Amino acid sequence: MTESSELLEKVIKNDYCIGCGACASVAGSPFRIKMDEYGNVVAEAGSDPEQSNARVMDICPFSDKAPSEDKISDRFFPSVNSNDKWIGKYLECYAGYVDEGLFREKGSSGGVGKWLGYTLLAEKKVDYLVQLHAKESGEPGDPLFSYKIISDKDEVISGSKSSYYPSTLVDVVRKLKDKEGSYAITGIPCFVKTLRLLSLRDEELAERIKYTIGVICGGMKSANHSKLIAWQLGVKPGDLVAIDFRRKYDDRPASNKIYQVWSSDNEKERYRDAARIFGTDWGSGYFKPNACDFCDDVVGETADISIGDAWLPGYVNDPKGTSVIVIRNTDLAELFKKHIEKGSIVMDSISAADVKKSQDGGFRHRREGLSHRLSKLEKSGKWHPPKRVKPGDFDIDRKRKRIYDLREKISKQSHLSAHKALQNDNLEIFFREMLPLKKKYRSAYYGKRYIRALRRIKRMILPAK
Numbered sequence: 001m002t003e004s005s006e007l008l009e010k011v012i013k014n015d016y017c018i019g020c021g022a023c024a025s026v027a028g029s030p031f032r033i034k035m036d037e038y039g040n041v042v043a044e045a046g047s048d049p050e051q052s053n054a055r056v057m058d059i060c061p062f063s064d065k066a067p068s069e070d071k072i073s074d075r076f077f078p079s080v081n082s083n084d085k086w087i088g089k090y091l092e093c094y095a096g097y098v099d100e101g102l103f104r105e106k107g108s109s110g111g112v113g114k115w116l117g118y119t120l121l122a123e124k125k126v127d128y129l130v131q132l133h134a135k136e137s138g139e140p141g142d143p144l145f146s147y148k149i150i151s152d153k154d155e156v157i158s159g160s161k162s163s164y165y166p167s168t169l170v171d172v173v174r175k176l177k178d179k180e181g182s183y184a185i186t187g188i189p190c191f192v193k194t195l196r197l198l199s200l201r202d203e204e205l206a207e208r209i210k211y212t213i214g215v216i217c218g219g220m221k222s223a224n225h226s227k228l229i230a231w232q233l234g235v236k237p238g239d240l241v242a243i244d245f246r247r248k249y250d251d252r253p254a255s256n257k258i259y260q261v262w263s264s265d266n267e268k269e270r271y272r273d274a275a276r277i278f279g280t281d282w283g284s285g286y287f288k289p290n291a292c293d294f295c296d297d298v299v300g301e302t303a304d305i306s307i308g309d310a311w312l313p314g315y316v317n318d319p320k321g322t323s324v325i326v327i328r329n330t331d332l333a334e335l336f337k338k339h340i341e342k343g344s345i346v347m348d349s350i351s352a353a354d355v356k357k358s359q360d361g362g363f364r365h366r367r368e369g370l371s372h373r374l375s376k377l378e379k380s381g382k383w384h385p386p387k388r389v390k391p392g393d394f395d396i397d398r399k400r401k402r403i404y405d406l407r408e409k410i411s412k413q414s415h416l417s418a419h420k421a422l423q424n425d426n427l428e429i430f431f432r433e434m435l436p437l438k439k440k441y442r443s444a445y446y447g448k449r450y451i452r453a454l455r456r457i458k459r460m461i462l463p464a465k
Helices: 003-012 069-076 112-122 153-158 168-180 189-201 203-208 221-234 288-292 330-342 352-357 362-379 398-424 428-460
Strands: 029-034 041-045 092-098 127-136 145-150 183-187 209-215 240-247 260-263 270-271 303-309 323-327 345-349
Touching: 003 041, 041 069, 041 183, 041 352, 092 112, 092 330, 092 352, 112 127, 112 183, 112 323, 112 330, 127 153, 127 362, 145 168, 145 362, 168 203, 189 203, 189 209, 189 352, 203 209, 209 240, 221 240, 221 398, 240 330, 270 352, 288 362, 323 330, 323 362, 330 345, 330 428, 352 362
Parallel strands: 127 183, 183 209, 209 303
Antiparallel strands: 029 041, 092 323, 092 345, 127 145, 240 260, 260 270, 303 323
16 A cells, blocks of 8 residues: 555545645645535545555655644754643743734734744744735635735735634645745644644755744634535625634633625625524534544644744633744843833743643643544454553543533534535525534533523524624
8 A cells, every 4th residue: 555545545545634745745746625515625636646656655644644732842852851741841931911012912812923924024033924815816716725825014904803713824835845945834733743843854844944823723624514504694605705713802811703705796894793693602512623632732832932822811801812823942031121122012030831832722622522533443443543541541431422522413413514505505404403512512512501592592593783
């Protein structure tokens, strides 16, 4: 069996592909990246894998031939001694925000991600920044977000905020190989792992990627997730041209997310609190790719710096948002210290335990919950990616197991029901097929309080403002 055939049989056919594009970026690869009918970006074989000699197994983040996050971190951060079982290696941990310009207003959480990209370009620490941008075409049907390579620092502010939308690195990797220069790249944990795996094999790529900026991740979403949000706000799926997942309130906690959508049909302003949009309850697992349930890296442990939301007491109630930051690169640690002294960023030093606490739900699902999912696969004799978490690592009670099982069912069924609704041009199909699972999940999670949750569900489907 060739490596391409092995990847196809193990990872792709078992639905562990996240669409990063590593396998499609190497010479002689039979793979190409596409968006499937469920709105997930995945690899598919465009030619016979048995006829390919491409080496693809050690660069796939979900392969059993790729090193773990721990081993990758040891290679890229050999002098970093502080190590935590939840967040990996670290030099500094902060919670804070940007106190200059429009970075905090236009960015997610405290605006640190946008500020860092801008600063790296402004201080000429890199020649290019690679980040997700909303599409510029304005044409319905095109992907809403894609990676863009920029050299103008002022373009950073127009980049995306949190983008709960599938993407791929395949074109980025090819362009980096073709264009000399130093790069900083943003990405979710599995994408940063992909870049590290490619760099371990390609010295030129390793030299050009100067900094990796990890986005602390609660799981990816399919493109159909955006379509179902827009549909509920009065925009037909075929008319959706843009979405903002993180519009902020001026007077409510940062955790109160607002989704805003735009239609090609008219310029009407449409937005709604996420709590009033069916299928956006993050913890339930709607529209999540299966691969996300088999990832144990929440904070992006292989990245030079990781940035996310500071869901912590003392920060979460600030409507402007606050970032949590984990730094592993000495240059970036010095950069932060310099700008803290200048006052352009306001940072509180926090502990690794605080970082973990800020993402407690994600860690519980991807460590404790993962051990449960792995146990089920082991019992059934099915292949799964090797993980640092092992089957049975946690003592899980019946209630938690039921919650994890229902999350899996909700994830799988949401893809099927959304596709069916889109095919039949009938949003009610999605509601009708998902509500029974929603009720079971609420009942398992809240017990007797689930009745009140059901009342809230009935109020979700209201006219958009």
